[in-house]
Amino acid sequence: MKKFLIPSAALALCIAAAAAWAAPGTVLRNDKLYSEPSATARVAGSAAKGASVDILAKQGGWLRVSSGKTTGWIRLLSVRAGAGGIGGAGLGDVVGAATTRSDPSRVVAVAGLRGLNDEELKQARFNGDELARLDGWAVTTAQARSFAGQSGLAAVNVPGLPGPKPQQASSPWENN
Amino acid sequence: MKIKLMVLALSLASFSGVSAGLDLGKLLEERVKQELNKDKQSQPAPAQQPAQTPSQAPATAQGAAASPPPAKQKIDARQLGFALFGDYTPEEETRIGKQISGNLLGAVPLVRDDKLQRYVNLVGNWVALQSGRKDIGWHFGVLDTEDINAFAAPGGYVFVTKGLYRRLNNEAELAGVLGHEIAHVSQKHHLKVLKQSSLIGALGQVASSKAKDSDQAVQNLIGNGAEIMARGLDKNAEFEADRIGVVYAARAGYTPWGLPEVLQDMAGLPAKDNRTSLLYKTHPHPADRLAALGEAVDGRFDAVRGKELADRFYRIR
Numbered sequence: 001m002k003k004f005l006i007p008s009a010a011l012a013l014c015i016a017a018a019a020a021w022a023a024p025g026t027v028l029r030n031d032k033l034y035s036e037p038s039a040t041a042r043v044a045g046s047a048a049k050g051a052s053v054d055i056l057a058k059q060g061g062w063l064r065v066s067s068g069k070t071t072g073w074i075r076l077l078s079v080r081a082g083a084g085g086i087g088g089a090g091l092g093d094v095v096g097a098a099t100t101r102s103d104p105s106r107v108v109a110v111a112g113l114r115g116l117n118d119e120e121l122k123q124a125r126f127n128g129d130e131l132a133r134l135d136g137w138a139v140t141t142a143q144a145r146s147f148a149g150q151s152g153l154a155a156v157n158v159p160g161l162p163g164p165k166p167q168q169a170s171s172p173w174e175n176n
Numbered sequence: 177m178k179i180k181l182m183v184l185a186l187s188l189a190s191f192s193g194v195s196a197g198l199d200l201g202k203l204l205e206e207r208v209k210q211e212l213n214k215d216k217q218s219q220p221a222p223a224q225q226p227a228q229t230p231s232q233a234p235a236t237a238q239g240a241a242a243s244p245p246p247a248k249q250k251i252d253a254r255q256l257g258f259a260l261f262g263d264y265t266p267e268e269e270t271r272i273g274k275q276i277s278g279n280l281l282g283a284v285p286l287v288r289d290d291k292l293q294r295y296v297n298l299v300g301n302w303v304a305l306q307s308g309r310k311d312i313g314w315h316f317g318v319l320d321t322e323d324i325n326a327f328a329a330p331g332g333y334v335f336v337t338k339g340l341y342r343r344l345n346n347e348a349e350l351a352g353v354l355g356h357e358i359a360h361v362s363q364k365h366h367l368k369v370l371k372q373s374s375l376i377g378a379l380g381q382v383a384s385s386k387a388k389d390s391d392q393a394v395q396n397l398i399g400n401g402a403e404i405m406a407r408g409l410d411k412n413a414e415f416e417a418d419r420i421g422v423v424y425a426a427r428a429g430y431t432p433w434g435l436p437e438v439l440q441d442m443a444g445l446p447a448k449d450n451r452t453s454l455l456y457k458t459h460p461h462p463a464d465r466l467a468a469l470g471e472a473v474d475g476r477f478d479a480v481r482g483k484e485l486a487d488r489f490y491r492i493r
Contacts, residue, residue: 023444028467039475061433061477076436077470080463082444115323115450116337117406118457120283124401128389130281131274134317134333137293144301151347151485153429155306158480161419161472 024083025065027051033072037062045070050086053079264330264367266311272370273331275394277315279402280327280335284319287338287492292318295490299347300334300354306427307362316354318492324442325455327405328357330367339451342492343441347485351428352435355421363420365413366404370397408458415460415468422469422477431482432473439466 027047034041037059045067047053053065053074062073080086139147148154264272286293293316300316314332322339334357336350344350360366398404418435426432443462445452459465 026463028463029470039478060431061436075470075474076433076440077466077473080443080466081440082463084443084447084463086463086467114321115339115452116284116321116325116454118403118454121280121402121406122400124279124283126275126278126388126390126395127282127285128278130285131278131389133286134277134281134315137290137297137317138313138315139294139297139301141301141305144298144305147298148302148429151483151488153302153483153485156427156429156480156482158423158426158432159476160423161476163416163419164468164471 023055023081025053025055025063025079025081026084026086027053027067027074027078028080028086029078031074031078033065033067033070033074035072037064037073041073044072047074047078052083055079055081266331269364269367270312270331271391272367272394272398273329273333275391276329276366276398276402276404277333277335278390279398280319280329280405281317283402284321284323284337287318287320289318289492292341292490292492296336296341296350296354299350300358303351303354303424303428303430304332304358306424307358309362312361314358322451323454324445324451325458326353326357328360328366329405330361330364330370332361334358334361338492340438344438344489345486346434347489348425348430348434348483349438350434350489351425351430352421352432353438355424355428356417356435357421358424359417359420360409360413363413363416365409365417368413369404369407369409406454406458411460415465418465418469419472422473426477426480426482429482431484432477432480434484436466436469439469 027049030049031047032043033045033047035044036042047065047067047070051067053067055063055065056071057064058076059073061076063076063079064071064073065079296316296318297314301314304314309332312332314334316334316336318341319327319335319337321337323337324339324343325337326340327335334354336353336357340353341350344353418439422432422435425434439462442452442455443466460468
C-alpha cells in the first residue's frame with residue numbers, strides 16, 4: 001500500500017510546481033492521457049493530434065498536460081513544446097521561416113546573435129592547426145570507460161528501434 | 177547493399193533497363209565520357225566494358241574499382257571507382273573526414289577550453305563505444321559559434337556548437353546530441369551523399385585549397401570547403417540518426433530522453449532566429465523529428481532507466 005504514497009506525493013509536488021511551469025504545447029499524435037506517468041496507470045482521457053495543451057510538468061519520458069478539462073500524463077514524444085502547431089508538414093505553418101526552406105527572404109534576423117551560413121562553409125579554407133588542436137583532446141577507449149564508470153554508467157542492452165513503415169522504401173537511405 | 181551494387185554494376189555494364197540503375201548509369205556514362213574526352217583518349221570507360229556472365233558481376237565491379245587507370249587518363253579511375261562501387265576503407269573514410277573537418281574548422285574555430293573539450297571527448301567516446309564502430313578513431317569538438325547546430329563527418333569527427341552546448345542541461349542531453357551525430361558516422365550517411373554527388377557533379381571539380389596538410393584528392397571529391405556540411409542530408413537520414421542516437425545514449429546508460437528534451441527545447445525557440453537558420457535548412461523541423469521518433473519509440477523505452485548526470489555536466493562559461 002505504501003507504494004502508492006510515493007507517486008501521489010510526487011504528483012502533488014508536480015501540481016504544486018505546475019503553475020510556475022505551464023508552457024504551451026501541441027499534440028503530435030493521438031495518444032492517451034494517463035493518471036500517472038506510466039502506461040500501466042489508469043487512462044484519464046485522450047488527446048488528439050493537433051490539439052493545444054498546457055505543459056504543466058515533466059518527468060522522465062512523460063509530460064503532465066492539461067487539454068481542455070482533462071489533465072494527465074502523456075508521452076514526451078507525443079507533444080511538442082511551443083505554440084507552433086504540429087510542425088513542418090504544411091499544416092498550421094505558424095513557425096514560418098523554419099519550415100519554409102526555399103524562401104530566404106523570409107528569414108529575418110530577430111536575435112542579434114550571428115549564425116553560420118552556407119557561404120561561410122563553402123568558402124572555408126582548411127585549417128590544419130585547429131585540426132591538430134582537436135587531435136590533442138582525443139581520449140582513449142580506456143579513458144572513456146573509466147570516465148563512465150566514475151558515475152556508475154554501464155553499458156545496457158537496448159534493442160534498436162524499428163524504422164518507419166515501408167512507404168518510403170524507395171529512399172536509398174533505408175537500404176543499409 | 178551488395179545486391180544493389182551488383183545490380184548497379186550490371187546495368188552500367190550492359191545498359192539493361194534496370195530502372196533505378198539506368199539513370200545512374202546514363203549519368204555516369206556521360207560524365208565519364210566528358211572526362212575522358214578532355215584527354216582525347218579513346219579508352220573505354222570502366223562502365224563501358226562488356227559485361228561478363230551475371231555470376232561474375234561482383235568481380236567486374238571490383239575490377240572496375242581496383243584496376244589501375246588506363247594510361248594518360250586524367251581522372252583517377254580508382255578513386256572514381258571507389259566513389260561508385262566499393263566501400264571506403266576506414267583509412268579513406270578518415271582521410272575524407274579529416275579534410276571536411278579541417279575545412280569546417282577553417283570557418284569556425286574550436287572553443288579554447290581544454291576541460292570542456294576533454295569532457296566532450298570522454299562522453300562522446302563512451303557513447304561511440306555503443307555504436308560498435310571500432311575501426312576509426314573518434315574526435316569530438318565544441319565550435320566557437322553561437323549558432324545552434326551539430327555536425328558529423330566520416331571517420332568519427334563530431335562537432336557541437338557552443339550555442340547548442342549552452343542550451344543543454346545535463347550529460348544525458350549531450351549524450352543524445354552526440355549519439356545522433358555518431359549515428360550519422362556509423363551509418364555512413366555522408367559517405368553515401370559523396371557517392372551520389374560524385375556521380376552528379378563533384379567529379380573532376382578542382383578546388384584550390386593549398387593549405388598545409390590539405391588533401392587535394394579528397395577536396396576534389398567533397399567539393400568546395402565544408403559545403404557538404406551546409407548541404408545537409410536526406411531527411412530520412414536525420415530521422416534514422418534520431419532513432420539510432422537515442423538508442424546509443426540509452427545503451428551507454430543514460431536516460432533515452434536526452435535528445436528528445438533537446439528537440440523539445442529547439443521546438444520552443446522562435447522560428448526566425450539566425451542561430452537556427454542553418455539547422456533548419458539541413459534538418460527537418462524539431463516537431464517533425466519528435467513526431468517521427470515518437471512513432472518509433474512508442475512504449476519501447478518504458479522499462480529503460482538511465483542517468484541524467486546533471487551534476488557532472490560541464491557548464492560552459
